[in-house]
Amino acid sequence: MDNVIIQENKSNSLFKKNILYFTNGLLKENPALILLLGMCPTLAVTTKVANGIGMGLATTFVLLFSNLLISLLRNFIPTKVRIPSYIVIIASFVTTIDLLMQAYLPLLTNSLGVFLPLIVVNCIILGRAEAFAGKNTAGKSILDALGMGLGFTFALILISLLREFPGTLKIDFSDFGLGILTFLKNADNPTLSIFRFNIYSGAKIFTMPAGAFFILGLILAFKQNIENKKKYGDK
């Protein structure tokens, strides 16, 4: 992959060459929407935007530090035991972020539940360690981790926004100690009415597992449609 990026980028500007490592994860190889990695948290925790942000940033943190450490240690880890070594490194950072979040964001930790410790087995992190950090320098690995992590966060926020808002007609940030974003007078009764005539009420299905599949499927179909139009023209 390294070679591909270098070949694509003919300009010799150092900044332009390196920025590609960052934007790669954001758009071209977005882990959740294009590589379809880490589907378990993508589908399970995106019931609330707050969960999406928390999960995305926690994953970014783990990805950043594990990529950094693995790229620094890449010449010292024997090839035969590299997967156990990567897992040990990743698990230590997951424990760190888990304890930190339990201390400072206990409500968010409760909502994320078991999916926070399960970042250990998130295939994005092991995938980047194996595919990128184990072969590249620390600087490149940091850029890659940031791009991948923020791309994942973006995907989670997109999915959770499309699930939480139609489902409950509000966006609940109380897990971060902030308020509830809504235009309804009574946030507990998600019914939208004009002149006492109900025109919409929150569809619970979007906050249920079935809704996660619908929304992810629709996003992927939409993305594929755009790509097909780019590739084959408007036909």
Next chain:
Amino acid sequence: MNNNNSNKLLVSSSPHIQNYESTKSIMWTVIIFLIPAALFGVLSFGFNALNIIVASIVTSVITEIIAQKLRNQRITINDGSAVLTGLLLAMTLAPSVPLYIPIISAIFAIGIVKHAFGGLGQNWANPAIAGRIFAFVAWGKEMTTWSTPFTLDGTTAATPLLAVKSALMEGISSNFSGPLSLLQSLPKEILKIDIDYTKLFFGYKGGSIGEVSIFLLLIGALYLLYRGIITIDIPFSFIGTVVIIAWIFDGTLYGKGFFTGDFVFHLLTGGIVLGAFFMATDMVTTPITKKGRIIFGIGCGFLTMIIRMKGGYPEGVSLAILFMNMLTPAIDRFVKIKPFGFEKSKEVK
């Protein structure tokens, strides 16, 4: 056309038997024979039921046009399949739901269940059933608020199955001979009407818009059977399984032994007739072989009775049909047609 003797001996290539039915004629015939039952629902539950039917049909047709435009297909709203989906969907909704429920469910049924998977003939589930389940899961409270029949004053009452379910959930003190005597012993404000078999049969009861009049649905179904538009195998095995399971096991819920269940009550309440004759017989989402269709019907009946007797919901016809729709490819795979003249190849040892 040509009566020359020499032509009588010529054999053209297959197919030899022509059927003059087309998608269009089938769909519109089914629609015509569903309309009496739908109108009965409007008569019983008032103007809101008519609004729901119209909203559902119009949204289905518009969604079909948009989806076919987007997919660069010929627009085929004349064949009536979108109208039929809209009508069937509306007939399975509760009569007092707000209008956004039929509209969004119809968009889901046509746009996602039908066209996202390839349009007519490619859908993985009956769009009307999937739309109903979508509405049921998304707006559970609205979808289980039932109007009192023939009062038009906006009061709500329980359906017979819901009343039986909640009475059984609370636990019954004395022994009843069956669900009917249990319903007759309940306080008046639950059902708000008297109930006997005749009233259940002709539709004087609460329920979804199109499922209440068993009589009108059966008349339509008999004509469709006579025309050969639907075949008897799925309804027969579906209803037969319900009868057998209800007869054997339903009595145990009322403190009586096996083989005492009141299966007539089970057939006359809920959506079994609408589901068995008009929804489970959808040509696209049912197995292609006779044997497969009988397995399909048995599965539907079995799941319906499991949900009614043991599940948390009072009614399970639509869930059962949706589940069996998803099993259809598996049934087709294991129950294969044996082409005429072919023998199973013997395994070489």
